[in-house]
Amino acid sequence: xxxxxxxxxxxxxxxxxxxxxxxxxxxxxxxxxxxxxxxQPDIKTPQVALDAVKNNDxxxxxxxxSEGSEEYREKLTNYYKKHHIHVNSEDIIITTGGSEALLxxxxxxxxxxxxxxxxxxxxxxxxxFSTANNIKVVPIISTIDDGFxxxxxxxxxxxxxxxxxxxxxxxxxxxTGYLYSKEEIDKLKALxxxxxxxxxxxxxxxxxxxxxxxxxxxxxxDGLDQHAIMxxxxxxxYSMCGARIGCVVSKNKDLIQTILKFAQxxxxxxxxxxxxxxxxxxxPQIYFDEVIVEYVDRRNVLIEELKKIPDLKxxxxxxxxxxxxxxxxxxxxxxxxxxxxxxxxxxxxxxxxPASGFYSTxxxxxxxxxxxxxxxxxxxxxxxxxxxLALEQYKG
Amino acid sequence: xxxxxxxxxxxxxxxxxxxxxxxxxxxxxxxxxxxxxxxQPDIKTPQVALDAVKNNDxxxxxxxxSEGSEEYREKLTNYYKKHHIHVNSEDIIITTGGSEALLxxxxxxxxxxxxxxxxxxxxxxxxxFSTANNIKVVPIISTIDDGFxxxxxxxxxxxxxxxxxxxxxxxxxxxTGYLYSKEEIDKLKALxxxxxxxxxxxxxxxxxxxxxxxxxxxxxxDGLDQHAIMxxxxxxxYSMCGARIGCVVSKNKDLIQTILKFAQxxxxxxxxxxxxxxxxxxxPQIYFDEVIVEYVDRRNVLIEELKKIPDLKxxxxxxxxxxxxxxxxxxxxxxxxxxxxxxxxxxxxxxxxPASGFYSTxxxxxxxxxxxxxxxxxxxxxxxxxxxLALEQYKG
Numbered sequence: 001x002x003x004x005x006x007x008x009x010x011x012x013x014x015x016x017x018x019x020x021x022x023x024x025x026x027x028x029x030x031x032x033x034x035x036x037x038x039x040q041p042d043i044k045t046p047q048v049a050l051d052a053v054k055n056n057d058x059x060x061x062x063x064x065x066s067e068g069s070e071e072y073r074e075k076l077t078n079y080y081k082k083h084h085i086h087v088n089s090e091d092i093i094i095t096t097g098g099s100e101a102l103l104x105x106x107x108x109x110x111x112x113x114x115x116x117x118x119x120x121x122x123x124x125x126x127x128x129f130s131t132a133n134n135i136k137v138v139p140i141i142s143t144i145d146d147g148f149x150x151x152x153x154x155x156x157x158x159x160x161x162x163x164x165x166x167x168x169x170x171x172x173x174x175x176t177g178y179l180y181s182k183e184e185i186d187k188l189k190a191l192x193x194x195x196x197x198x199x200x201x202x203x204x205x206x207x208x209x210x211x212x213x214x215x216x217x218x219x220x221x222d223g224l225d226q227h228a229i230m231x232x233x234x235x236x237x238y239s240m241c242g243a244r245i246g247c248v249v250s251k252n253k254d255l256i257q258t259i260l261k262f263a264q265x266x267x268x269x270x271x272x273x274x275x276x277x278x279x280x281x282x283x284p285q286i287y288f289d290e291v292i293v294e295y296v297d298r299r300n301v302l303i304e305e306l307k308k309i310p311d312l313k314x315x316x317x318x319x320x321x322x323x324x325x326x327x328x329x330x331x332x333x334x335x336x337x338x339x340x341x342x343x344x345x346x347x348x349x350x351x352x353x354p355a356s357g358f359y360s361t362x363x364x365x366x367x368x369x370x371x372x373x374x375x376x377x378x379x380x381x382x383x384x385x386x387x388x389l390a391l392e393q394y395k396g
Numbered sequence: 397x398x399x400x401x402x403x404x405x406x407x408x409x410x411x412x413x414x415x416x417x418x419x420x421x422x423x424x425x426x427x428x429x430x431x432x433x434x435x436q437p438d439i440k441t442p443q444v445a446l447d448a449v450k451n452n453d454x455x456x457x458x459x460x461x462s463e464g465s466e467e468y469r470e471k472l473t474n475y476y477k478k479h480h481i482h483v484n485s486e487d488i489i490i491t492t493g494g495s496e497a498l499l500x501x502x503x504x505x506x507x508x509x510x511x512x513x514x515x516x517x518x519x520x521x522x523x524x525f526s527t528a529n530n531i532k533v534v535p536i537i538s539t540i541d542d543g544f545x546x547x548x549x550x551x552x553x554x555x556x557x558x559x560x561x562x563x564x565x566x567x568x569x570x571x572t573g574y575l576y577s578k579e580e581i582d583k584l585k586a587l588x589x590x591x592x593x594x595x596x597x598x599x600x601x602x603x604x605x606x607x608x609x610x611x612x613x614x615x616x617x618d619g620l621d622q623h624a625i626m627x628x629x630x631x632x633x634y635s636m637c638g639a640r641i642g643c644v645v646s647k648n649k650d651l652i653q654t655i656l657k658f659a660q661x662x663x664x665x666x667x668x669x670x671x672x673x674x675x676x677x678x679x680p681q682i683y684f685d686e687v688i689v690e691y692v693d694r695r696n697v698l699i700e701e702l703k704k705i706p707d708l709k710x711x712x713x714x715x716x717x718x719x720x721x722x723x724x725x726x727x728x729x730x731x732x733x734x735x736x737x738x739x740x741x742x743x744x745x746x747x748x749x750p751a752s753g754f755y756s757t758x759x760x761x762x763x764x765x766x767x768x769x770x771x772x773x774x775x776x777x778x779x780x781x782x783x784x785l786a787l788e789q790y791k792g
Contacts, residue, residue, distance in 0.1 A: 001622045001648075002561070002594045008504040008654040014462075017660060045457045053668060054450060061441045061638040061672070066410075096492055096640065099662040108404035112508045112530050128661030134508050134530050165398070198398045226397045242457040242667030244492065252397075258404040264413065265524030266495040270666035271638030272449060276457070 007134065012127045015357020022340035023351050031344050034375065034383040037353040039174065041321070041374045043239040043294070045280075046287055052279030053272055063268040067260055068094025068247070072278045076247065079281055083206060085219040085230075091251055093259045096269045098204050098233030098246035099125065105229055105248055106133045108258040109198055115163045116200075119151060121324060121358035121365055123174045123202070138164070139360040144326055144368070147315045148176035150184040153191055166198035166229075167191070172205045172215070175358045175370040176324055177299075177317020179209055185216045192227050198255075199224065204233040204246070205320040207288055210296050213318055225251035236320075238280040239291075243273035295321055298373040298380055305384035306371075309391060324355055326368050328391065332356065335394055336369065343390045350386045403530065408523045411753020418736035419747050427740045430771065430779040433749040435570065435718070437770045439635040439690070441672075442683055448675030449668055459664040463656055464490025464643070468674045472643065475677055479602060481615040481626075487647055489655045492665045494600050494629030494642035495521065501625055501644055502529045504654040505594055511559045512596075515547060517720060517754035517761055519570045519598070534560070535756040540722055540764070543711045544572035546580040549587055562594035562625075563587070568601045568611070571754045571766040572720055573695075573713020575605055581612045588623050594651075595620065600629040600642070601716040603684055606692050609714055621647035632716075634676040635687075639669035691717055694769040694776055701780035702767075705787060720751055722764050724787065728752065731790055732765065739786045746782045 016037050023033050067073070073089035080087055095101040110116070112134045118126055120139040130137045138159050142148045156167070167188060172179040180188075192199040201218040209215045218228040233246035248259050299317060306314045311328035329335045333354040343349055355368035373380060412433050419429050463469070469485035476483055491497040506512070508530045514522055516535040526533045534555050538544045552563065563584060568575040576584075588595040597614040605611045614624040629642035644655050695713060702710045707724035725731045729750040739745055751764035769776060 002505070002588075002592050004650050004654050005503075005505050005507045005510070005561070007507050008657075011503070011654060011657040011661070013657050014660040040458050042456065044455050050454065050457070054452065056450065058446065058638075059440050060438065061446070061636045062436050063637045096666070097662065097664075103662075107401075107407070107528055109398070109401050111401045111403050114401070125661045125663075128657070132503055132658065132661070133528075165401070192398075196398050240457045241459045242454075242664060244664060244666040254400050258400050258407060261404075261407040261409050261524070262528065264410040265407070265521045265528070266493060266499075267521075268638060268640065270492070270640040270669045272668035272672070273666045276668070 007131060011131050012124070015124050016353050019336055019340060019351060022337055026340045026344070026349055030347055032348045033340070034348065034350045034379055034386065036371045036375070036383055037351045039322070039372050039374065040241055041236065041239045042376070043291055045239050046283040048282045049238055049240060049276040049280035052275050056272070056275055058271070061271055064271050064274050066263040066268060068092070068269065068274070072274060075278060075281050083215070083217065085217050087219060087249055087251065091249055091256060093248050093256060093263055094269050094274070095246045095248060095263065096266070097244040098202065098231050098235065099129070101231045101233070101246045101248045102126070102200070102202065103129050103132065104259045104262040105200060105231065106130065106135060107262055108255055110135045110165050113163060114165045115161060116166045116168050117156060117159050117164060118168045118360070120360055121175055121355055123170055124357045126168065127360060137360050141361065141364065142176070144313055144315050144324060148173065148178040148324070150180060150187065153187050156191055160195050164195070164197060166200050168200045168202070170202040172209060172319025174205065174320055175322045175355065176315065177320045177322050178315070179213055179318040180216060182216050185218065185221065189221050189224050193223070197227065198229055199227050200229045200231060202231040204231065204236055207237050208292070208295060208321060209319045210292065210299065211318060215319070219249060229255065234277045234280060238283060240276065240280065243276055244270055245273045245277040295373070298377055301377045302371065302373045302380050302384065305381055309384070309388045321373050323371050323373070324368050325371055329367055329394065332367055332369050338394055339390045343393060345386055345389050348382065348386060350383045350390070403527060407527050408520070411520050412749050415732055415736060415747060418733055422736045422740070422745055426743055428744045429736070430744065430746045430775055430782065432767045432771070432779055433747045435768050435770065436637055437632065437635045437717070438772070439687055441635050442676055442679040444678045445634055445636060445672040445676035448671050452668070452671055454667070457667055460667050460670050462659040462664060464488070464665065464670070468670060471674060471677050479611070479613065481613050483615060483645055483647065487645055487652060489644050489652060489659055490665050490670070491642045491644060491659065492662070493640040494598065494627050494631065495525070497627045497629070497642045497644045498522070498598070499525050499528065500655045500658040501596060501627065502526065502531060503658055504651055506531045506561050509559060510561045511557060512562045512564050513552060513555050513560060514564045514756070516756055517571050517751055519566055520753045522564065523756060533756050537757065537760065538572070540709055540711050540720060544569065544574040544720070546576060546583065549583050552587055556591050560591070560593060562596050564596040564598070566598040568605060568715025570601065570716055571718045571751065572711065573716045573718050574711070575609055575714040576612060578612050581614065581617065585617050585620055589619070593623065594625055595623050596625045596627060598627040600627065600632055603633050604688070604691060604717060605715045606688070606695065607714060611715070615645060625651065630673045630676060634679060636672060636676065639672055640666055641669045641673040691769070694773055697773045698767065698769045698776050698780065701777055705780070705784045717769050719767050719769070720764050721767055725763055725790065728763050728765050734790055735786045739789060741782055741785050744778065744782060746779045746786070
């Protein structure tokens with residue numbers, strides 16, 4: 001019998017996946033499960049995007065251009081301009097989700113065994129894209145006590161080797177909700193210039209920045225044209241996770257030409273979703289204003305309620321819609337499973353994402369969970385109440 | 397300035413891409429260009445699929461399940477049953493196009509430096525997916541004089557090393573139009589069993605089989621459950637190339653579990669396209685009957701006309717909608733460019749795909765082109781007439 005490769009074996013499974021059967025069983029037993037575990041917003045997709053698909057007159061559903069249409073990329077430059085990002089259409093390659101944008105980027109700048117440095121905890125699938133490319137993630141720890149701020153630059157420098165090709169950040173961050181300051185981004189700029197590395201910034205949560213803070217894109221920095229690579233996606237911005245449209249943006253022409261070859265090999269991004277994504281650029285500002293007000297409300301309620309739980313530690317997120325909470329338990333994986341398997345209050349329980357999947361250093365984050373505040377306020381309040389009750393009853 | 401990786405440099409560019417600027421220039425000079433170079437059918441997408449998207453009532457465009465919905469995969473098993481392929485829903489992972497199906501398959505069964513054997517000429521993007529996975533394509537030549545039949549099994553055996561992980565075929569074939577016989581498939585079965593290799597079959601042209609021939613799927617062979625992997629796609633079957641929905645099918649549970657991890661890392665296939673693809677399964681048989689009649693007509697006209705050109709050699713395709721023609725020129729790349737740059741008749745010219753891009757052995761196929769018969773008969777007749785005139789005038 002032919003065998004799965006070592007790479008196939010090393011490919012990480014979704015950190016939430018193993019809990020899914022327990023959640024399904026809990027529902028079968030008649031329980032309601034509040035899902036704090038997923039990054040799928042409940043916000044309505046902009047009507048203008050939905051309408052563009054409903055009113056389409058496609059007769060032959062043909063390939064789109066591998067790099068995305070000139071028209072869509074041109075419109076994107078106008079959108080970016082509003083966010084102080086000045087690029088041209090030829091600096092953009094449209095991809096099938098932010099996932100593919102990162103996959104192509106890693107494929108273009110790394111060879112077997114190369115390394116990328118990522119502050120941890122980080123978005124779990126960065127591990128998968130690295131494994132797929134036969135490269136190594138080198139984690140650099142950021143801590144809940146520092147609110148997940150950028151680790152000291154000296155710590156980065158200790159990790160840089162001849163195999164280091166890039167530093168990857170997510171800003172604002174999934175799973176931390178941390179927003180890097182201008183000073184932090186400037187420090188990263190100096191670091192990558194000094195060591196001649198790429199700086200990849202996953203900026204898919206650009207709009208989700210709270211409390212009057214400013215988002216600082218790596219594309220807005222002077223003198224970083226050859227080093228900065230931005231990963232983007234329509235998924236969160238327009239609550240269009242199922243579209244699977246993203247892009248890579250860079251002023252580095254060699255990089256864009258190389259990514260284009262990856263894009264050509266897979267021919268095209270999905271045509272219907274491109275229609276929706278192009279139309280979504282017409283979304284009125286009020287849509288975002290309302291969404292931000294809603295998320296700030298949710299975050300405030302969530303953090304306020306969480307802080308009432310004894311011995312629970314939580315960082316205050318400045319962006320995105322996640323936070324990391326440290327629980328008074330030894331093993332959050334076990335606790336999360338126990339909540340689904342053995343706990344309910346009035347036939348209600350809660351599903352959380354154990355944070356261990358967001359760390360690459362073994363044993364890190366064992367007592368942490370990620371909470372996504374993509375539910376309405378009432379559900380969030382009840383979810384935290386359930387979490388509190390569960391912690392009281394749990395003897396892990 | 398940070399550098400593109402060796403892999404990024406090795407990534408092959410689309411073999412047609414370099415001709416595109418010449419085609420655009422020809423059009424700017426007022427010429428009509430007949431496109432024999434692309435595999436984008438002009439056939440209308442089934443109405444039932446178009447309607448499913450137009451009539452959707454999605455309000456939040458959310459992620460689909462990473463492996464595809466249970467319902468869609470269940471319906472697919474019924475479709476396959478009609479083609480004598482007996483599988484269960486858990487043997488199927490839905491992917492973003494056949495491209496992703498192959499990318500995930502190679503990621504699951506190969507490690508750095510491993511080899512896959514592919515009869516050449518082959519679909520050019522197999523090179524790209526192999527480069528992306530840091531593995532090596534080992535070509536085995538099939539010849540126009542044999543009509544691109546399966547090379548002798550002894551020739552395969554000469555190429556098998558400890559690094560060989562799979563044999564990959566496209567059946568019916570792009571770019572050859574060749575359809576493997578039951579005997580040939582049986583020979584491959586014996587070979588992969590003897591050497592414990594995977595047998596990957598790209599069967600996306602399953603429906604496009606002519607002259608009363610039968611398609612023989614690798615999934616219909618007894619005793620090959622652990623070795624057979626089928627790559628599929630809705631692109632050609634329903635003229636839905638822009639959907640980007642495909643799948644991997646295999647009875648090998650380790651493989652499917654591994655591919656699922658790759659699928660989870662990229663979260664979801666495009667949701668609108670999944671709607672269209674599921675609905676497309678309701679396409680009435682008459683749609684396919686009419687399409688097949690049309691393609692047989694086109695093929696017959698094309699081959700008949702091509703045979704009138706002196707010193708041109710062409711194989712007679714039994715499936716798909718491509719053929720390879722050998723021209724009385726030294727360098728078909730140069731000839732193809734010349735036709736766009738320096739030739740026209742009555743302000744009309746023709747664009748073909750030089751076949752060198754479909755070969756992995758350097759220097760092979762230099763005097764060959766691939767012709768896609770995805771145009772109507774009149775256009776095909778005129779295209780071949782233009783080709784004939786061009787060959788008479790060309791002094792390459």
